[in-house]
Amino acid sequence: MAMIKKDVVIIGGGPAGLSAAVELKKQGINDIVIVEREKQLGGILRQCIHDGFGLTRFKQTLSGPEYSQRFIDQVEELKIECITDTTVIDITSEKKVIAASKNGLLEYQAKAIVLTMGCRERTRGAISIPGTRPAGVYTAGVAQAYINLYNTMVGKEVVILGSGDIGMIMARRMTLEGAKVKAVFEILPYPSGLPRNIEQCLNDYDIPLYLSHTVTNIKGRSRLEGVTVSEVDAQLRPISGTEKEYACDTLILSVGLIPENELSLACDVELDQRTKGAIVDENYQTTTDGVFAAGNVLHVHDLVDFVSLEAEALARSVISYIKTGKLDKCDIAITTDANISHTIPQKISGFKDCKLSLRVRKPMKNCEINIMQNGKMLKQVKFKKAIPAEMIQIKLDKAELQAVGELKVVVR
Amino acid sequence: MNKLYDVIIIGAGVVGSAVAREFARFSLKIGVVEKELDVCCETSARNTGVLHAGFTYKTGSLKAQCAVEGNAEFDKVAEELDVPFKRTGKVVVGFNENDRQSLLKYKAVGDANGVPGLAIIDKQTLENLDSSAGGEFAMHAPSSGILNPFIYNIALAENAKQNGVDFYFNNEIMSIQRKNGFYELTTNRTVYQARWVVNCAGLNSAKISSMLGIDGYTLAGFKGEYFVLDKKAGRYLTMPVYPAPGPTGGFATHATPTVDGNVLVGPNSELVEDFEDYGVTPAGMEELMTEGVKMFKHMKREYFIRNFAGTRPKLINKETRQVLDFVVEARAEAPNSINLVGIESPGLTCALPLARRAVALMREKEELIANANFNPRRKSILCFAEQSREVQKELIAKDPNYGEIICRCENVTKAEIVAAIHNCLGVETVLGIKNRTRATMGRCQGGYCETRIAEIIQEELQKKTTEVMYARRGSAMFTGKVRG
Numbered sequence: 001m002a003m004i005k006k007d008v009v010i011i012g013g014g015p016a017g018l019s020a021a022v023e024l025k026k027q028g029i030n031d032i033v034i035v036e037r038e039k040q041l042g043g044i045l046r047q048c049i050h051d052g053f054g055l056t057r058f059k060q061t062l063s064g065p066e067y068s069q070r071f072i073d074q075v076e077e078l079k080i081e082c083i084t085d086t087t088v089i090d091i092t093s094e095k096k097v098i099a100a101s102k103n104g105l106l107e108y109q110a111k112a113i114v115l116t117m118g119c120r121e122r123t124r125g126a127i128s129i130p131g132t133r134p135a136g137v138y139t140a141g142v143a144q145a146y147i148n149l150y151n152t153m154v155g156k157e158v159v160i161l162g163s164g165d166i167g168m169i170m171a172r173r174m175t176l177e178g179a180k181v182k183a184v185f186e187i188l189p190y191p192s193g194l195p196r197n198i199e200q201c202l203n204d205y206d207i208p209l210y211l212s213h214t215v216t217n218i219k220g221r222s223r224l225e226g227v228t229v230s231e232v233d234a235q236l237r238p239i240s241g242t243e244k245e246y247a248c249d250t251l252i253l254s255v256g257l258i259p260e261n262e263l264s265l266a267c268d269v270e271l272d273q274r275t276k277g278a279i280v281d282e283n284y285q286t287t288t289d290g291v292f293a294a295g296n297v298l299h300v301h302d303l304v305d306f307v308s309l310e311a312e313a314l315a316r317s318v319i320s321y322i323k324t325g326k327l328d329k330c331d332i333a334i335t336t337d338a339n340i341s342h343t344i345p346q347k348i349s350g351f352k353d354c355k356l357s358l359r360v361r362k363p364m365k366n367c368e369i370n371i372m373q374n375g376k377m378l379k380q381v382k383f384k385k386a387i388p389a390e391m392i393q394i395k396l397d398k399a400e401l402q403a404v405g406e407l408k409v410v411v412r
Numbered sequence: 413m414n415k416l417y418d419v420i421i422i423g424a425g426v427v428g429s430a431v432a433r434e435f436a437r438f439s440l441k442i443g444v445v446e447k448e449l450d451v452c453c454e455t456s457a458r459n460t461g462v463l464h465a466g467f468t469y470k471t472g473s474l475k476a477q478c479a480v481e482g483n484a485e486f487d488k489v490a491e492e493l494d495v496p497f498k499r500t501g502k503v504v505v506g507f508n509e510n511d512r513q514s515l516l517k518y519k520a521v522g523d524a525n526g527v528p529g530l531a532i533i534d535k536q537t538l539e540n541l542d543s544s545a546g547g548e549f550a551m552h553a554p555s556s557g558i559l560n561p562f563i564y565n566i567a568l569a570e571n572a573k574q575n576g577v578d579f580y581f582n583n584e585i586m587s588i589q590r591k592n593g594f595y596e597l598t599t600n601r602t603v604y605q606a607r608w609v610v611n612c613a614g615l616n617s618a619k620i621s622s623m624l625g626i627d628g629y630t631l632a633g634f635k636g637e638y639f640v641l642d643k644k645a646g647r648y649l650t651m652p653v654y655p656a657p658g659p660t661g662g663f664a665t666h667a668t669p670t671v672d673g674n675v676l677v678g679p680n681s682e683l684v685e686d687f688e689d690y691g692v693t694p695a696g697m698e699e700l701m702t703e704g705v706k707m708f709k710h711m712k713r714e715y716f717i718r719n720f721a722g723t724r725p726k727l728i729n730k731e732t733r734q735v736l737d738f739v740v741e742a743r744a745e746a747p748n749s750i751n752l753v754g755i756e757s758p759g760l761t762c763a764l765p766l767a768r769r770a771v772a773l774m775r776e777k778e779e780l781i782a783n784a785n786f787n788p789r790r791k792s793i794l795c796f797a798e799q800s801r802e803v804q805k806e807l808i809a810k811d812p813n814y815g816e817i818i819c820r821c822e823n824v825t826k827a828e829i830v831a832a833i834h835n836c837l838g839v840e841t842v843l844g845i846k847n848r849t850r851a852t853m854g855r856c857q858g859g860y861c862e863t864r865i866a867e868i869i870q871e872e873l874q875k876k877t878t879e880v881m882y883a884r885r886g887s888a889m890f891t892g893k894v895r896g
Contacts, residue, residue: 037817037820085816087816087817087820089817089823098801100804100808100814100816100817100825101808101815101816102808102812102813102815102816103812103815104808104809104815105801105804105805105808105815120856120859120860121856121859123717123718123855123856123857123859124718124857125717125718125719125857126716126717128639128692128697128713128716128719130692130693130694131691131692132689132690133690133720133883134887135881135883135887135888135889136889139859141859142858142859142862142863145863146863146866147894149863150863150866150867151893151894151895151896152866152877152890152892152893152894153890153891153893153894154889154890154891155891156891177894216694217691218691219691221688221884222882222883222884222885222887223882223887223888249891262820262821
């Protein structure tokens with residue numbers, strides 16, 4: 001197996017990988033390759049045929065394929081090497097990448113690796129929904145792939161568990177294709193997805209959303225015949241006596257996304273138990289030297305626009321890394337209080353402007369996010385409304401930062 | 413057209429498939445009739461996948477004899493049939509004096525049954541054997557092992573098929589009549605005729621027995637639920653860890669590594685009326701969580717990838733409810749029939765020994781001529797992920813489909829999926845592909861590959877969208893095309 005040397009190997013040709021590649025090439029890094037397991041570039045956007053993408057990045061609303069095509073066009077114009085239909089099966093901490101394709105095994109030796117593998121859906125098994133195992137139980141993304149990519153209809157009478165964005169989008173999509181979507185149930189007391197999707201995908205089609213409800217039984221031996229739904233208490237435990245039966249042939253699960261980090265683990269990247277993505281510094285460098293991560297593989301985003309922006313920021317760090325062989329040491333850890341789920345990055349140098357991405361854990365009104373270092377208030381940002389569904393980004397100016405001392409992010 | 417056979421076997425679980433394979437050693441026309449769409453759909457698939465040593469069964473019982481016999485020969489069987497198998501040994505752990513007495517009792521039973529190497533070990537020795545196991549002391553059974561129960565059942569059936577046995581799926585027996593020295597078996601689809609009938613119907617063995625004219629058997633269904641844990645948990649566990657049997661015998665929830673590197677935690681045990689209700693329950697899951705962590709220290713919710721349940725059809729005395737031994741019999745009231753009733757755990761271990769006893773019963777009645785062409789060997793689908801990089805390269809060069817990864821979690825290639833779709837038994841379900849290749853068994857549970865597998869099934873077999881079946885009869889995955 002001949003070893004191919006590359007400055008940068010980008011793993012995954014979805015929005016993050018494409019954005020990183022375009023930015024790298026524009027800034028003069030030529031020796032790069034995108035390795036993509038699908039037959040086409042675009043990642044999950046290929047199946048997201050609804051609109052709403054690009055409002056931040058391009059100031060207009062695009063469909064998923066339109067959004068990704070803007071980057072694919074640039075990749076083609078810039079003549080960036082892309083290897084599709086090729087699955088990376090191993091990465092080492094020495095930055096070797098092994099991939100399988102119909103033409104054989106490829107082995108790359110990279111100076112830097114960019115992890116942009118995206119995320120996967122949480123499954124029924126991971127949340128242990130009781131009941132039988134008939135056909136007709138699909139995660140929202142799988143149902144979306146069947147309908148939008150394979151022209152295959154998964155069912156006619158639908159119940160949706162989870163108010164994630166893809167679940168709500170599938171509620172609308174299946175309604176438009178003639179299915180009866182009976183209801184969306186969310187175990188939390190607030191929705192998981194974006195307000196605009198509740199409006200445009202549920203309310204516009206009179207699909208009810210029941211908060212503090214979950215599926216407590218799945219019935220049917222061959223094909224799904226129905227589900228039992230129960231109200232839950234404050235601890236999210238089903239309340240006995242509240243069971244309601246819904247006849248349906250399809251159950252769609254939209255119960256969360258998990259960054260896909262199996263390959264990251266292979267090259268010793270340390271993960272953050274909160275995000276399930278890599279621990280990164282302000283350069284998006286992981287704990288493995290020369291291995292970088294951005295997009296949904298790092299933390300699940302609400303909007304693809306932020307994925308692109310994050311990947312472009314990553315590209316600029318990779319460029320300095322390639323040119324100088326090293327980046328500033330990032331020893332300033334960032335901690336959060338219980339009301340903030342996490343921050344990206346998890347550590348910074350103190351010598352550079354940076355942007356913190358974070359989410360609140362529960363909906364809050366008239367709140368204030370404070371960033372403190374060594375007891376000193378660095379930044380106070382006020383929000384009329386903050387919800388877990390929306391990512392918050394806060395810029396930090398290097399002038400505000402001290403060279404040592406943990407950063408503390410709290411919300412009140 | 414009626415189909416005339418020397419022997420018809422009812423049921424293509426592990427016992428029916430083993431019986432088919434052992435009868436295929438003789439010049440006989442053999443058919444297997446199965447109500448489901450594949451082999452290995454009920455109890456044979458829904459268990460822990462353990463090769464038992466045989467220390468809990470009453471000395472002299474068929475369970476004890478067959479378990480010890482089946483255990484001793486399994487290295488050879490696994491090699492012949494290319495079945496993933498590891499002789500890991502097992503620990504039965506105890507926490508208190510009652511447990512110690514139980515272990516001593518079963519060690520004595522095991523010694524009497526001829527189980528090799530049983531030893532009571534202290535905590536330090538237990539920790540050295542498996543540091544993830546709970547318990548203060550244990551009995552170590554070095555001859556126990558773990559195997560892939562799907563592949564074993566498939567291997568037996570495929571080997572039978574390769575030696576001339578016909579398999580008929582989606583054929584549920586509705587009635588059995590004896591006419592002019594032949595049995596007529598009417599299914600939901602057709603009628604089969606046979607000189608001999610072998611009842612290997614597992615959960616339905618008492619029902620089939622009655623159809624043959626042998627009444628009086630009562631089966632009690634004991635449902636057991638399981639958790640499947642991620643391979644990340646599998647790094648810790650090296651061998652099955654069982655709790656000491658209680659006063660009534662029988663094992664409670666245990667933790668077992670699978671040959672593929674996952675961990676199974678289960679089963680609990682609940683008496684059920686409906687033998688095919690495989691629903692998992694909140695109470696069952698809670699019980700597994702509480703009991704499982706006592707066996708396997710690393711049991712955590714974050715490792716959960718799936719739940720399943722299975723039912724053990726225990727033959728019981730209707731009055732006393734006492735659990736009885738396996739039945740393998742040829743009875744005068746149903747001439748030329750062989751009746752296997754109440755085959756539950758350790759049925760996986762005992763399948764071939766039971767099959768040989770079934771053959772022996774036929775042999776008492778008529779001379780059997782050896783099938784000179786019988787080949788006991790059969791190969792599994794080559795697993796790409798387990799090969800060296802050099803072999804992987806050669807495989808892709810020979811067949812580019814090896815270069816297309818379909819299941820990203822288990823690294824199953826298109827070549828393996830295509831080989832599974834063209835299995836010699838003619839099985840076409842998504843579950844059938846899963847059991848043959850491991851595709852969809854990983855942590856994303858088919859999130860990435862299920863769409864692809866459904867597409868490849870349609871392409872390779874020229875199926876319509878609505879004809880793709882998930883697992884059982886009537887389990888259509890799709891309602892049609894979205895457009896056109």
